[in-house]
């Protein structure tokens with residue numbers, strides 16, 4: 001007998017998930033976490049408005065796969081944040097969703113056991129619990145907003161979000177960004193093109209109406225107000241960096257032409273370091289020197305950093321993985337992170353008050 005079905009031919013299965021409000025009831029936003037999120041969102045917005053002269057630095061692992069290591073990293077970052085607080089506002093990268101060039105592990109929410117079992121419900125629990133613990137410890141938190149449904153489960157704990165190079169041009173991601181409560185960084189494209197990010201900024205600042213889900217997990221029309229705190233992230237592309245003063249000046253011109261505020265974040269990793277972690281401190285140093293020489297548009301940096309140096313391949317048994325080492329992009333280690341950010345702080349101490 002022939003199969004006459006016309007739909008779901010390529011759907012293997014479909015499992016109903018816990019709803020956002022059910023997850024939030026199990027892992028509720030505590031008062032201390034809420035205070036931390038509100039304060040950190042406001043601080044970043046103040047930096048973007050030019051009311052706070054510090055730079056915000058989104059720093060942390062390329063991706064989180066081990067919550068114990070993430071907590072240890074967060075403790076170290078908190079201590080460093082106190083040391084550099086007069087010049088730098090440190091925000092921890094807590095990235096659970098990885099956009100892949102082709103295929104590969106898509107992050108802790110998608111596949112928390114790292115064995116292609118795709119226990120997304122478990123991933124949502126682990127992710128939210130980690131965010132809660134970090135927020136309760138007073139850490140400002142950043143993530144990549146990749147999946148358009150997951151924000152309902154975790155965004156109440158996020159101070160700053162990125163839209164990645166692979167999705168800045170996507171209408172879905174621009175719509176989602178227009179509804180996020182915190183500031184959002186829009187990366188230039190993987191080819192280095194800046195226009196997609198400039199167009200995205202215009203789009204995310206506008207209200208949108210689109211298909212989404214509500215707190216009860218029902219499909220709904222989401223109507224947003226527009227996000228006024230979008231900014232560009234220069235991450236290089238097509239094998240070429242774009243953190244240097246010429247690219248920064250070109251970006252300033254493009255923003256001015258589009259009638260947008262000249263707020264630029266420099267991603268010291270990705271194509272700006274040719275994915276070589278050893279080059280990240282050089283990008284930090286270059287950006288710092290640009291500020292010392294009078295640059296006014298650089299408001300923040302992104303650094304991929306972990307407890308241990310570099311990265312490692314996934315192993316068949318996750319227990320065989322080296323502790324504190326990235327399983328996605330290569331990162332600088334903690335010692336290098338500390339030295340790099342302390343150097344930046346020391347160089348900017350006397351410069352920022354007059355910026």
Ligand SMILES: O=C[C@H](O)[C@H](O)COP(=O)(O)O
Pocket residue numbers: 062098099100101102103104270328329
């Ligand atoms: O930041 C992480 C990676 O650069 C991004 O997810 C793409 O990774 P891939 O090219 O290894 O798939």
Ligand SMILES: C=C(OP(=O)(O)O)C(=O)O
Pocket residue numbers: 062095099144163164165166187235267270
């Ligand atoms: C995927 C990332 O960056 P990009 O979108 O710039 O490749 C990232 O920061 O993890």
